[in-house]
Amino acid sequence: MEPESNDQQIKELQRQVKYYRDLSDEVAGQNIRSDSQISLLKRKLTQKENGFTILSALHDSFGQQIFEEDFIVNTLLLINTTLKMDKTVVVWKAPGKNHVFQTRFHMGFEKSEVEKIMPVEIDFFEAEEKIVRPFIKNKMSPPSHIAEELQSKLLIPFFISVPIRMRSEIIAWMITGREKEAWPFYPILDEGDLDTLVSISGFLEAGLSNASLYNSLEKANEELESYNQELEKRVAERTKDLRKKNRELTFEKKRSEDLLLNILPEETAEELKKYGFAKAKLQENATVMFTDFVNFTKFSSSISSEELVAELDHCFRNFDTITTKYRLEKIKTIGDAHMSACGVTGDGGDASDVIRAGLEMRDFVEKYALEKPEHLRPYFKIRVGINTGPVVSGVVGLKKFSFDIWGDTVNTADRIQSGSIAGKVNVSESTYLLTKDLFEFENRGKIAAKNKGEIQMYFVERKVN
Template sequence: MKKLFFTLLFLLPFFCNAREVLHLDTVLLNKYSGNSLIENWKFTAQYIPGKEPIDLSSWKPLSTLSGEDLNDTLHKLGFTGIGWFAKEFYIDSGLTNKPLAFSFNGYGAFDIYLDGKLIHTFGTFKSVTTKAKYVNPKLEPVIFSLAQPGRHVLMLHLENYFVITPGANSLASDFSVAINVKYADAAVELYANGLYISFTIMYGVLILFLALAFVHFMFYLFYRKSSANLNFGLFNLSMSVMFGCIFALSNIKFEWVHTIALFAMLIALFTACLSLHAFVNSLYYRKKWGFILITVLGVLLFLSSFYNNDIVGQSLFIFLVIFTAIDAVIKIIIAMRKKIPGSHILGCGILFFFFSIAGLFLYGFLTSGHFEVTPATLQGILLIMLLILILFSIPFSISAYLAWEFAYLNKSLSKQLQQVDRLSQKTIAQEKEKQEILANQNEVLEQEVKLRTEEIIAEKKKSDDLLLNILPAEVANELKEKGEAEAKLFDHVTVLFTDFVNFTQMSERMNPQQLVAQLHENFKAFDEIMERNGLEKIKTIGDAYLAVSGMPVANDKHAYNAVKAGLEIAAYIRNQQYENRFEVRVGIHSGPLVAGIVGVKKFAYDIWGDTVNTASRMESSSEAGKINISESTYRLVKDDFTFIHRGKIDAKHKGAIDMYFVEGEVRSI
C-alpha cells in the first residue's frame, strides 16, 4: 500500500493534466534497474533552446559525465562554470505513451530539456538580480512520457561556478553528474524508499538526542550542584535541532523553510560547541578564555550570516568547529595523562569522534572525494557503520561517563552509609555499655560526689582562710561578693611601726638560715600580739612590721590597743634568750588614712596617708626597746599609760614634733 500510495502521488499530475504533458520517448530499459545515461554526451558553451530540429553536429564530443579527469576535460572543452550538455537516444514503439522518469544525481543548477523543451529545473541560476543556489536532486524523479518512437535529445543546461580551477579536489568543485532513466513507478518507488529511509534515520536520531537531552535535563533539575548534566543536555538538544534542520534543508523545497532551518542550525551549532566546551571545562579545566572566544566566534558567525558574507561565515564556521575540537581533545588527553578518574571513559568517545572525522577528511582529500556512502558496496557498508559510530560516539561516551560518575558517587555514598551504620551500631553498643556502667556505679558515684563535695568544701575553706590571712574579713567578704573592694577613708585609727635596730650589722654575723628563722619567729609572735589586741596586720617590709588599730571595724580604743601591743612587743624582745638578740624600736601615731586593695595579681591590702608617714617618723625617731608616740596618740591614752615627754624633736619632712616614750601601763588601785 505504501509503494502504491507514493506511485499514485507522483503520477497524479501526469494523469490529471494529460493534455498539457509533453509526450516524449526514452531508451529501451529494464523495469527496475533502468539504464544509465552518463556516456556519449556532447558539450557546447552557448546554445539558444527552441530551434528544431536540434543539430548537434557543431557540439564537442564528451565521452562521459563522470570520472576523475572530468574537470580537466571540461576546462579543455571551454566549460567556465556554465554550459550545455546533450545526448541522443532512440526508442522503439514498445515504450511509447508509458510513464517514464529521469533520475539525476549531481551538484549545481539544472535546466532539463527534452527535444528542446524545458521539462524541469533544479536550483537557481546566477543572474544580476538573483543569487545562485546549487542543489543535488538526489535521484528525484522527473516524470515524462514519449509519444513517438525514434530519435530524441536530452539536454542539460548546467551551472556550477565552483568548477573553475583544473585539478580542484573539493567536493563542491568536483564535477560529476549521474542520470538514469526507468519506468516512473520504479523511479518513484526508489525515491520514496530513499525518503522513507532518510526520514526514519533522521527521525530516530532526532528522537534519540531529544531523549538524552530530556533525561539529563531532569538529572540537572533534581541535582543542580553538577552543571555537567545541564551542558550535556544542551549538547544533545543542539544535535537534535541540527539533524532536524539537515532533514528540512534536504527534503523541503520552500525557501522560507530553508532560511529558518539555516538560522536554527547556526544557533544549534554555536550551542553545541559552547556546551561541549563548558562540559569538558567543568570537569577538567576551569578557565573562561575559551568560553569567551567561542562566544565571540558565534556572534561573528551570526553577523556574517545576517550580512550574507559566505566566505567569512564559512571561515568562522570552520574555525569554531576546529577550535572546539582541538580544545576538547587537548584537555581530554591531559586529563587522561594525569589519570583523572573517569577521563578514559569520556576520552574514548570524544577522541574517536574527532580523530575519525579527521581521518575521513584526509581520506576524502587523498581520493579527491571519490567515495560514496551507499550500502551497495563493502566500502559503503563500512563507511555507514563508521558514520553511525562517529555520530553516537560523543553522546554515548558522555552518557557513559555521567553514568559512571553517578555509580561512583552512589558507591561512595553506600560505603559512607555502611560506615555510618557501623559507627551507629558501635555508638549504640557503647551507649548501652555506658548505661550499664552508670547503673552499676550509681552508688559509687554518689559516694564519689559526696567525697568530692567534702574536698571542695575543704579546699574552699583553705582558700577562704588564705584570703583572710591576706585581707581583713570584711574586705575579703566584699571581694567575694562583688568581685572588687572599694577603698575607704578611716578618720580615727592608730598606726604602729616596728623596726629592728642594727639589723644589717646583725645579719652579717648570722648565716641566712639563722637570720630568716629568727626573723620568722619574731614576726610570728608579733602576729599573735596583734590578734590579741585587735590590730590588723598590714605587711612586713624587710625587718619592718606595719599594723593598724581601729580598722576595718571602727574601735574607740584604737590608740590604747596599739600602745598596749607596742609594750608587749618590747617585752617579748627583752625576754629573748638568743645570743644575737634583736633590739626593736616602735613608733605610733593616730589620725585619718585611706585603706584598700591595690593590684590585680598578688594583690595586697594597704594603707595610705600622712598618718602612715608620721608613724614611720615616730619609729625612726625612737630608740632600741622604746615605744615612741606622737602628740595625737598621747592625748588619746594619757590617762592609761605613763610617759616621758621628749619635747619637740625634728622629724624628716615634718619639722619639730612633740614625742613621748611610753613607760608602762597605769595600774588601777
C-alpha cells in the first residue's frame, strides 16, 4: 500500500503545481491587460491635453494675427510642435478647377522636398465621388487611391487629412502626419488625433471667413469656452489653468482694441466696433502733406537693406511724433514717402498746423544729416508738398484694416511734393490762401506738374513773427 500512497501524493503535488502555474498565468494576463488599458487611457488623456494646449494657443494668437498667412503658418508650427507631427501641408483649391488642390503652405519639409511638393496638384476624388470628409491614413487603413496619391506627392507616409471650408465650400485641405508609426515612441494616428485636427480646422475656417476682428474674437471665445467645459469634465486638475487662459483672453482682447486704435482714427475705430464696418465720408476741407527723400534710390543702393530700413524707421518715428504734436492723422508710408493730413476726421489741426509740421520735419532731417558722414549728407534731404481741398476718407475691405483718403486733392498734393526741391516746403494756392497771413511765402508762379498741367505753387519761407 505504501507505493500506491506515494503515487497519490505525487499526483496531488503535480495537480497543485499546475493549479498555481495556471493561476500565475491568469494573474499575469490580467496585469498585462490592466497595463494596456492604463497605457491607452494615458494616450487619450495626452491627446486631450495636447488638443487643449494647441486650441488655447490658437485662441490667444487669434486677436494678434489678423493676416491670413501669419495665422496659417503659426497654426502649422503649433501642430508640428504640440501634436508631435513631422510634416504639415495645406493645399488650396486651384483656380478654375473644381476639386483639384495645390500646395500653398507647408511646415517640416527639407528644402529639396519643398521643391517637389510645391508644383503638385491633388485631385480629391475617390471612386468617382468628391471627397468631403476628413480621413486617416495609418498602418491599419485599407488601400485607397487618394491616400496613395497624397503619400506619393506630399511625401508623408502616415497622415490625417481634414477639409477647410468657407461658406460650406471646401477651399483647402490640411494634411499632417508622421514618418513612422511604432508604439510607444511613434503612436499610430487614431480618431482622437482626428477630432483634435477637425477642431483646429474649425479655427482656420473662422480666421479665414470672419468679416471683422471683433466678431472673430467673440467666436473664438465661444469655441474656447465650449472646449473648456468639455475638458473640465474629464480633467479636473486643469480648472486653474483654464481660468488663467480666460484672463489672458480678456487681456488679449484689450490689446487688440488698443492695436485697432493705433492703426485707425478713434472716430473710425468706434464706428467699426459699433457697426462692424465704417462708411466712407466726404471731408470738404482737408489738407494733405507728402514728404519724400531726395535721391532715395541711389542712397538705398549704397547701404545694406537692414541699414536702410533702420534709417527710414528712425526718420518716420520722428515724423509720427511731429504729426501727433500738430494733431495730424498719419495716413501711410510708401517706400521713402510719408503721407499725413488734417481735416480727415472729426478732430485735428488745420492747414497752418500741417505747414508747421512740414517745416519741423524738414528741420529734423537737416539736423539729422549733420550726424552723418560727409558723403551721406546729400541723401538726407526731403521735399515737402502740401495741398488743401476735399477728400473721401474711410476704411475699405474686410481684412487688413487701413484708414486711407482718396481724391484729386491727394493726387495734387503728391504732384506739389514732386514739384518741390530739396529742403523746401512747397504748397498749393488753396493752402496758401488759408495761411498767407501766418507765414512768409515765395511765389514760384505756375509750375508744370505731371498729368495736372501747370499749378500755382509757393515756397514757405518762415512763420510770420
